[in-house]
Amino acid sequence: MKTLTIRKPDDWHLHLRDGAVLEAVLPHTAAHFGRAIIMPNLVPPVVTSADAAAYRERILAALPEGSGFKPLMTLYLTETTQAADVESGFRDGVVKAVKLYPAGATTNSQSGVRNIEAVYPVLERMASIGMPLCVHGEVTDPEIDIFDREAVFIERVLEPLRRRLPELRIVMEHVTTKEGTDFVREAGPNVGATITPHHLIINRNAILAGGIRPHYYCLPVAKRESHRLALLRAATSGEGRFFLGTDSAPHLDPLKECACGCAGIFNAPNTLACLAHVFEEEGALDRLEAFVSLNGPAFYRLPPNEERITLKRHDKPVEMERKIAVGAETVTVFDPMFPIHWKVED
């Protein structure tokens, strides 16, 4: 039986939500990950350092007993965000990054940014204190085809932002295109990207295979196969500026399985098992640790976790929970469409 022992991974892009959903999903992340960057797109959003500190307390209170999991908080950037509040949250160590949502680009992004000029004072402050900006990189222009929104965002927003503020540290979240991985490589040491497990596994066909498959719908939407292959090359290359951000994004099943289903894929329970499978198929198991446990902390200027986890490859496929319960409701777990043989040992 094959085993792989690596430093404990971190998740650099995670949605935990709040209340009953938080309680139901958090144990799945806390079981495998040391830390996670917690996305701030609650309703209402986490906009001030005080909001972030309060949300952090709710997360800590929902942790299983004895868990050492550490939530790393982010602030939701709005056109009225105050640079002084951002800086004080960062200096207190509570807030690790600020998240830029173009208004209307994704789930709960209505309070996001319409005019990037309005947030330059905050971005300049962040650049001067070395605080990372996490970016949902899609334009919202309805004229732009949904499959082109990331590539056009790079041209219209990211390239100009890079040129104007080269010292700003930027994470291109859930990169989904070859244009995205090319941009990150060319942009130099201040730009990194998270990659999700699902974008390494599915292409856009999965969403429409024999019918509409809402559990494969997320934003940015999965692209064609050539883009998936570009992501796979980036993730398995060992290159330091690509790291795991699961974008695990739970929505209750009735909110996905309906006429206008929410965007988001819930993958926290099987992320590491899926990634071990993918890296093994690529002959890159020796680079899994860089992707899930080393590159992210290096970019965020944090030490890697000291703890280790062991993944075991079982000869027979491992049974996985297909849905988790949230009260009387359920949330469906990402189905990679291949049998899973890997399992994180307890």
Ligand SMILES: NC(=O)N[C@@H](CC(=O)O)C(=O)O
């Ligand atoms: N990825 C998604 O499809 N959804 C995320 C928002 C986001 O990360 O864009 C969510 O909060 O549900």
Ligand SMILES: [Zn+2]
């Ligand atoms: Zn996003």
Ligand SMILES: [Zn+2]
């Ligand atoms: Zn997300």
